[in-house]
Amino acid sequence: MEPKVVIVGGGFGGLWAAKALAKKPVDVTLIDRKNHHVFQPLLYQVATAVLSPGEIAQPIRRILHKYKNIEVILGQAVGFDKDRNLVRLGDGSEIGYDYLIVAGGARHSYFGNDDWEEDAPGLKTIEDAVEIRRRILLAFEDAEREAYLTGKQKQLNFVVVGGGPTGVELAGAIADIARTALANDFKAIDTRSAKVALYEGSDAILSTFGDDLSDSAKEQLESLGVEVHLNSFVTDVEPERVKVGDDWIDADVVLWATGVAASPLGKALEAETDKAGRVHVEPDLSLKDDRNIFVIGDMASLMQKNGEPVPGVSPAAMQMGTATAKNILRDIKVEPREDFEYWDKGTMATIGRRKAIAQAAGMKFRGFIAWMMWLFLHVFFLIGFRNRLAVLVDWFWAYLTRERSARLITGDADELRHQAKPPVSAAASTAKRHAKTAD
Ligand SMILES: Cc1cc2nc3c(=O)[nH]c(=O)nc-3n(C[C@H](O)[C@H](O)[C@H](O)COP(=O)(O)OP(=O)(O)OC[C@H]3O[C@@H](n4cnc5c(N)ncnc54)[C@H](O)[C@@H]3O)c2cc1C
Structure with a gap:
């Protein structure tokens, strides 16, 4: 029987680990509490009505459908039995592993x-x-x-x-x-x-x-x-x-x-964590006392050789996923593991239409050129051809017309409104109906 690798989390870290283990001599199970992978860098565009949810999310099962050695399970990991090599799910079921990759991500901290x-x-x-x-x-x-x-x-x-x-x-x-x-x-x-x-x-x-x-x-x-x-x-x-x-x-x-609060799965592993709940990992991303368990992405705390922590960004999570998969395959071939090294390809942040900042290859960019770089990279990394096309069309439309296409609010008016607010009287309504001056 092939070694069984269980991955908890189908975000950037977990998904990239799974892809690097596809068609390899391992039996992979990826568990996520959601049925979809989210391209988090574009979430704010859903929040501000530019894109629809389906344009930045893809079912994990669909992304991995062509790999026969990967099963996807919809479930919430709630704990681990490290002595018996088991992941415990919220419904009480247990899934066994030879290798475990935990990639549960992080949230904002209050x-x-x-x-x-x-x-x-x-x-x-x-x-x-x-x-x-x-x-x-x-x-x-x-x-x-x-x-x-x-x-x-x-x-x-x-x-x-x-x-x-x-x-x-x-x-x-x-x-x-x-x-x-x-x-x-x-x-x-x-x-x-x-x-x-x-x-x-x-x-x-x-x-x-x-x-x-x-x-x-x-x-x-x-x-x-x-x-x-x-x-x-x-x-x-x-x-x-x-x-x-x-x-x-x-x-x-x-x-x-x-603020950053790493997934509580770090604590559930009973591993050493930092103040934000990130797990201190060894240079190969494994746990000191459990070398068959790896923690990656936003959940991992690791110093680079330059003394800086590996940042909580998607390229780091993807690189960690791929590096962990390679180390598991090295173990199977009885070869020595390699330490993880983060390759910083540059960072960027968008501010608004035609506005952004970026740094890459020792150079700094701002304004329109940085924004174009941001647009190109975000479409490039978005998963799924249909999504890329839809996003490009929506962006182009929004750019030309300044229109936002995803402005639906679902639900009826009275359920939606803050119930605590007093109702406003209609008596005063007619006189000043057009408070806004036309211009
Ligand atoms: C709004 C926003 C914008 C961002 N913008 C950028 C950007 O522009 N550039 C950039 O590089 N990075 C950006 N990031 C950061 C980047 O998204 C993260 O660094 C990256 O997603 C980390 O990957 P991960 O695999 O560790 O975690 P995630 O991608 O968060 O994935 C975690 C996965 O684990 C699953 N999960 C969690 N708990 C459980 C559980 N108990 N059981 C089962 N499944 C579980 C979740 O459902 C999720 O699918 C942004 C993040 C956010 C929130």
């Missing part, structure tokens, strides 16, 4: 205040993106309804917490839709007056890019109309407001894009 999540959701899954899209679009709908009924336009406030890539992308995209895609569709409100504020605790946004690119990103974001507040810690979150330092700020929608 620094011990998990109750903030309800009022300030983070962006990690398709469900998160659809919920964020719902909140953003609904905020405009509620403001329109209120202005129609009362003749008064309320100030719409969007708050994004965290100035890393996700926070910057979300803030830029919300400012962009408020000023372009939605502006002509609403009659009673001027969507362009919506305020988008980004709060970052440190003294720079996108700080890993270095001072000049970080400054450029701030300028580009501000040119879209986003207020960028540095050295501003959010210290509390309540429904429709956040506390920054000692001040409460009104917010119709709050989005959380800071």
Whole structure:
């Protein structure tokens, strides 16, 4: 019988490990709690109505369908029995392994205040993106309804917490839709007056890019109309407001894009973890006391030779997946394992239409050229030919027309609206129906 490799997680790390083990003399089982792989770098485009969920996600079973030695199981891993080499699933079933690769990823951390999540959701899954899209679009709908009924336009406030890539992308995209895609569709409100504020605790946004690119990103974001507040810690979150330092700020929608909390599967492995729950791994990505167990991707904590940690980005997860698969195959051939070395091909972050920053091959790029690089790479790495084509068509359309095609909110009005809000009287509605001045 061939050695059995179980992979937990079909994200970038797990999927790349599976692909590198395809058609090899191993029997692979990939377990994921979702039936789909998500291209997380484009999640914010679903959250801001550019793309539909199906354009950035593919069923894992479909991606791996042609490999006879790989089975895909829909299930949630909840624990491990390392003595008996078993993965335990939520339904009580157990799956045995000879080699185990754990690639459960990470989420944003609320620094011990998990109750903030309800009022300030983070962006990690398709469900998160659809919920964020719902909140953003609904905020405009509620403001329109209120202005129609009362003749008064309320100030719409969007708050994004965290100035890393996700926070910057979300803030830029919300400012962009408020000023372009939605502006002509609403009659009673001027969507362009919506305020988008980004709060970052440190003294720079996108700080890993270095001072000049970080400054450029701030300028580009501000040119879209986003207020960028540095050295501003959010210290509390309540429904429709956040506390920054000692001040409460009104917010119709709050989005959380800071902190890292690795999958609890790291703790379930009873391995040594860092403060964010990432598992300290050996240079070959295995556990010190269990050399047949590997932890990869966002769940792994490993220092590079230059003293920097391997970053929690998709290329690192993909490279770790491939490297782990190769080491398992080396074991089978009774060859020595090789240490993992991260190859940094460069980093980039998009800020908005024609706006981005990038660094690659010792060079720095900003503005339109960085944005084109970002577009090309993201389409290139998107899984599935149909998806690539659909995304390209949608982007091209959005670029030409500034239209956003994925603006559906599902559900009926009354279930959707914040029930806590008092109903607005219709009496005042007729007089000032057109609060927005036509221009
Ligand atoms: C919004 C966002 C934008 C990003 N943008 C970029 C970018 O532009 N460039 C970049 O390089 N990186 C980006 N990243 C980071 C990148 O996506 C991650 O570094 C990468 O996904 C890590 O891969 P992974 O395999 O470790 O985890 P993931 O890709 O997160 O995959 C984890 C998988 O494990 C599954 N899983 C989790 N727990 C269980 C369980 N208990 N049982 C079964 N299955 C489980 C999940 O369903 C998921 O499929 C972004 C991340 C986010 C959230």
